Amino acid sequence: MAEVRPICRVEDARLVPEGGPAQLVLTQLERASEIADKVAAARGVGRADGDRLEVMAVPSRLIDAAGRVGGAELAGPLREVVDAAVAAWLGGAPDLVTPAGMLPTGSRPVVLGILNVTPDSFSDGGTAYDPSDHPGAAIRAGLALLAAGADAVDVGGESTRPGADPVPADEELRRVLPVVEALAAEGAIVAIDTVKAEVARAAVEAGASIVNDVSAGSLDERMHPTVVDLRVPYVLTHMRGEPRTMQEHASYEDVVREVFDQLAGGIRDLTAAGLPPERIVVDPGLGFAKDARHNLALLQAVRDLTSLGRPVMIGASRKSFIGTVTGSDDPTDRLEGSLAVAATAVAAGVRIVRAHDVAATARAVRVAHAIAAGELPDGPVPTGRQ
Structure with missing residues (x-):
């Protein structure tokens, strides 16, 4: 044993x-x-x-x-x-090396732009997905994220909002593959946001260089062996259940301890399966089987996650707990709250911020990092792809 x-x-x-x-x-x-x-x-x-x-x-x-x-x-x-x-x-965190290039998480926080190629995502469903103009609309949206200052683009073809129904693999592939291929051809670092090993493999073969799995492999037993075989970075996220039912599992004795220990166990399992630890990113999964108080507790303790030795990613952009705090029912009216979370998280050591509003987020995290480091950042102000 x-x-x-x-x-x-x-x-x-x-x-x-x-x-x-x-x-x-x-x-x-x-x-x-x-x-x-x-x-x-x-x-x-x-x-x-x-x-x-x-x-x-x-x-x-x-x-x-x-x-x-x-x-x-x-x-x-x-x-x-x-x-x-x-x-x-x-x-602090090490850099994250991907097949498409390095994300400099060892020296500064990076922004992962959200590209939902879906009709039903919680805040922007249909914004980048037009069935009559697919994949053109989504490709243009992805290029706009890069121009706004995104270091990488996270492409997803299945909504993971609370209560969302699963999407068949063939439909998910139809949505994401041409977008991944086009953005990768432009030299972008592309993450594929999926819980399905089949989609992860096809997307990486099309040019994706990171797999972002909000289920941590719990919804597809083939996911971890697939990521080991693909030899790409993997975002290990804390979640219970599945998106359709996850909020039924939002019960914890100590949410910080339970999330931390599950992520630590996931790193052990992935490493034992053959994925080098330097390819692992950890994400506490804000909103995934967590209520507003759980999310706030995790954000208070987010520095603790850095002791796992891996880059920490936070995805709070426009989420409902921000609306709970600010009183805004409209997800698109949560910019200030999203920036506040991004800035405080970066000050605590978070190295990847997943965001809808890329330009504003990139500026906010640059300032937050400068304050935390006590010095001016190296390099030019990010204004998009260089």
């Missing part, structure tokens, strides 16, 4: 470089209560609940406490996961 290694979530590690403590949450940790006692004896703070340990301690003292409880067999794996999580939290 494969070794079960603990999962480490970093809540705060600002003082670690000066030898100070980190605030950590560990799950799947053997003998957590005994380690908590040893941490307390070493003047740290630890609280255990089953295999979960919340601790405020200098990381080396936490490892020493684990060693006193279970020797090197317990301390060794714990040191590896804690050191990696703290380093990722402190150091």
Whole structure:
């Protein structure tokens, strides 16, 4: 049986470089209560609940406490996961390399423009999909996103709004393939937004270079093996159920812990299946089996996700929880709220922002990143494709 290694979530590690403590949450940790006692004896703070340990301690003292409880067999794996999580939290995301080029997520946030080639998406269904002018209308919309400053374009042919019905694979392929092919031929980095392995494979063969699967493989058991075989980056998103029924599953004891642990488990599963971790992006799935309070809690703790060591993507653009906060029932009247989420998320370490309103979002995240970094950005102001 494969070794079960603990999962480490970093809540705060600002003082670690000066030898100070980190605030950590560990799950799947053997003998957590005994380690908590040893941490307390070493003047740290630890609280255990089953295999979960919340601790405020200098990381080396936490490892020493684990060693006193279970020797090197317990301390060794714990040191590896804690050191990696703290380093990722402190150091930022790596770049994301795709077959069509690099997204510089290691140095700045990037914007993924949303191109819904659908008649029924929640905020813009039919805007880029005209059956009498397909794929022309969608291609023009995609080129406009690039001209507005999108670093990449996310093409989807099936709505994933709450309550949406599935679309047959052949119809989804008819919608997306000519659009993917045309945008890729223009040199764009294209993501395919799909839960179907068949669509993912065909889109990558047509020129897509990222697979964005909001189901994390739960709706098609072939998805993960397919992505491993395709050798492209994969967006691992937290969701429960399927779009048609997902809001029936919006119940959590601790939404941050449950989402984090599921994403960590997904990274493990994908890595074990043969997908290198450097090809994985994580997304907490705002709005996917989550209500407004869950979304806000995840945004408050979004920095924690950076301790997974992968670029973090946020897709909040025009979503209903923004309307709940602002009182706007019209999805197209949620620009200011969407920009506020994008800016605060980027300030917390998010590296990919999925957006409808690309030009405004690109400017907002540039400013937010400059404030967080405390310096002016390198390079020209993004005004579209260079």
